[in-house]
Amino acid sequence: MRLSTRIACLIIALPPLAIVVWLFFVPFLSSAHLSLLREDQWSLRNYYLVWRLYKFDVLYTLWIAFFSLAAVLGIAVFLCGYLRLYSNKAVEFLFKIPLFIPFVVVGHAMRVLLAPKGTLNAVLSQVGLINMSDPPSIAFGWIGIAVSLIWKNLALAVLLVLGAYRSVDETFLEAARNFGASGFRQIKDILLPMSKASLAVAGAFMFTSMLASFSVPLMIGSGEPPQMVMIDVYYRINYQMDYGTANALGVVSYILAMGVAGYYLRTISQK
């Protein structure tokens, strides 16, 4: 390349790079830096506080992320199998809708639906399924968060898994059918094994996004422990101005996302 072209490229690349480096890369690194400072002294006290105060919250977050991911993938594998084998355009379209509904709206909708005096309990009480003086609460607990995350991510999962299933050649399925394979067997023995790689990428991505979910637990969390980690970070800053512990907790969340992030970065950059 000529020197002038090189300089032109540099000028072109500079503004977007500068923004992302300034407002993501540098703050990302300063998380690590600030997490090791306590009253301007190097110390591990922040991490000790994270261990003492938030170890159950970390487990709680992991539990919600794993549970939701398992549910989403479990449903998507069979739903997409049905859509791939028997094709149902209406159902396929319906499951695309949540893609376009932002997380905050999902949080609010689920809050209205699942609260103790929410719409779902009103419906159930009409048919006498619940005790009206002591309505059960699904929102304000881990199930409410999980349901919201599952609802929103299912759309993404259906899109990705169905894409992978569609790229499986029809002849494999025909061969299986000729030997008398049922729909279930076609999914389990052909579609699923042949789209394992795409499923892993989709799963990795959704796991990080669930781990890092903030607006959903903020909307339908209980406000009391146990909380999801992102809420802890936010409260630590907002109510206690404790940047040290908040950043230590942030670093813990990066490490949780790291294994998955590494995998994700590798597969993407191979493309």
Add this chain to the structure above:
Amino acid sequence: MIPRTLRMAGVVLAGVIIFGPLSSLVIWSFAEKWYWPHLFPQQVGFFYWAKVLQGDMLRALTDGFLIAVVVTVLTLVITIPLAYVLARLPIPFKPLILMVFLLPQAFPQLPVFVNSTTLLYRVNLGGKFWGVVLIHMVGALVFAVWTMTAVFKSVPETLEEAAINLGASRFKSFYSVSLPLATPGIIASTLLVFLYSLDEFTGTLLVGSPFVLTLPVYMYRTSVGYELQVASISALMLMVPGILLLVLLERYMKSEYLSMFGRI
């Protein structure tokens, strides 16, 4: 084959799963009086719609819209040339540059944005319009760089070489050959960026509060303040652009773009 009735049952079930949670929003937005445990409100009307459309919400709506327009224009202007360069030229450190634009996707945003907020306050942009624009651009750039690089890669290089062989400059070949061919992809990417900015919550809450208010943050505040009608109306307003996109563009959009929308 699956019988027709069973297929219809499937459609109904999917409809309940998808519209169930959303329908409560619609009912709440029209409810003027609704005592528990009645299935439907005692009194319905447009009272809250009328109230909401003159108050704070209108400001949140217009501010959010303005921010989204500015973010989209700026992002496009600085991303199109970069995406072209990344797709075509053997520039140094290319993997590293692409890596920088992947990081914000791969790690939790909130703990990073907490520190970004400190940095923005240091240059006096915290709680300001331009601070919110900048924090939106971090996410928007990631979406835009990746989609548009893919778009330019899909335009055959031979067409440009033909133009260059016929005496066009590199800029001319970009402007009158690659750019028009890439337009559909650029439009998809533009809509993605616009919707991202319109729906962005975390960054706006941290950087903008309490001075810059967009619709998602407004909805969050009213929802946790138990102004359920107001919050539900805001939620419905937030859904409109996305649903419009889905209905109008679903057929033209490749699934990789659609999947990006799922991350908002």
